Amino acid sequence: MTATDATPPIRLLLCDDHAVVRAGLLALLSSTAGIEVVGEAGSGEEALAMAARVRPDVVLMDLQLGDGMDGVEATRRLASGTGPTPPQEPAPRVLVLTMFDTDADIARAIEAGATGYLLKAERPEELFAAIRNAAAGRTALSAPVADRLMAQMRTPRPTLSERERDILQQLARGLGNREIARALFISEATVKTHLGRIYGKLGVDTRAGAVAVATGRRLLG
Amino acid sequence: MTATDATPPIRLLLCDDHAVVRAGLLALLSSTAGIEVVGEAGSGEEALAMAARVRPDVVLMDLQLGDGMDGVEATRRLASGTGPTPPQEPAPRVLVLTMFDTDADIARAIEAGATGYLLKAERPEELFAAIRNAAAGRTALSAPVADRLMAQMRTPRPTLSERERDILQQLARGLGNREIARALFISEATVKTHLGRIYGKLGVDTRAGAVAVATGRRLLG
């Protein structure tokens, strides 16, 4: 509404695996002053290729991307400029737009280099503001996300090691200890040891409970 | 493009718990000829109240609606005209627009009276066509959904009884047999009997496996 047309529009790339949602965002953002949607992608791979071509200022990235590369990995490559064409001059800012405000998702996205993290449940105005902030290099977190981050800093969760996550993943497939052992090429005893530590860290005492907590915290791939 | 403006526009009500997605759909559909968005709702309760007021021709309904009433229940009440104001003259057509094409979701939605079922991954043109079909009372299923329906008819899955789903739900919380028994006010022996049948129906032989298959088929609340 105000006279902000002096600056060139923000070049935006959409990445979401749901075509209808993507089309909706396109329609929504195209009619927003100061923003120009320069591309759409339905997968992480597409986003990387498209970004290398159109060089957007900001990538609006969903974390859940169906089959192929997940949003975190796509974010990592985009933000680090490690695209298919190696020397990505100005790495685009990645703004994560997703449905979940889980600790694990937030942490992974930020660690991967996201400039912002906001929720699809947020008001559209927040989205516009976040895009502008991201374009300017400012961090953009929506309120619930910021809350969770602060809470996480105050009471740091015991973090699962990579191996423990491996175990947990097999566990969530419903495998028994012996099968997990075979799947990961370790002994059954080791599996039990890991499971013991996992129980401790997740605050449960049964394997089904571990699966429940893990799915709740979205610790699984 | 063609001269179809002779008929009045289709009055549409959006129901999706994610404000950004809703705004996107609004922007997308508002610019579509023959469709008029007459309301938005962010929850099932809101959708019911809003539908009673604005009397839409079609309700575009997401199945996953956060905390309150779920999309299936909202669909059931809308389609049966069992709103807050009992005698709902012409019950609106409900077109389900969701992310998942799971057998369980499809079956529940159709059973609840949905006129159509399509996926957010579908092309926007499919959405427009489906809305027009729904308004005319024609069933609108997107291709993958129709495929699954046919496959389900050909090889009918053994369906879990309600009680078995109760057991499964407790199981997915990580409870042991004794705890499940207490939670459902039955004996431990009964729990085991149910579990045995559940294993058979799901084709697994461990409790963790049952949880895995159940989550995969989205059999849990």
Added chain:
DNA sequence: GGCGGGGTCAACCGATCGGATGATGCGGAG
């Protein structure tokens, strides 16, 4: 070099689970 965290493994034991069998009551379909 010491120290600690992460990963690996073994052996043990009590509790639990899985599976089978048999039985009862109840409701709806034929």
Added chain:
DNA sequence: CTCCGCATCATCCGATCGGTTGACCCCGCC
């Protein structure tokens, strides 16, 4: 009325799991 599916319960037994303890190795850090 009879049959059948569903839910309920009991009993038994072998297999498995959970929890613990103790141990070893490797690697990075101080």
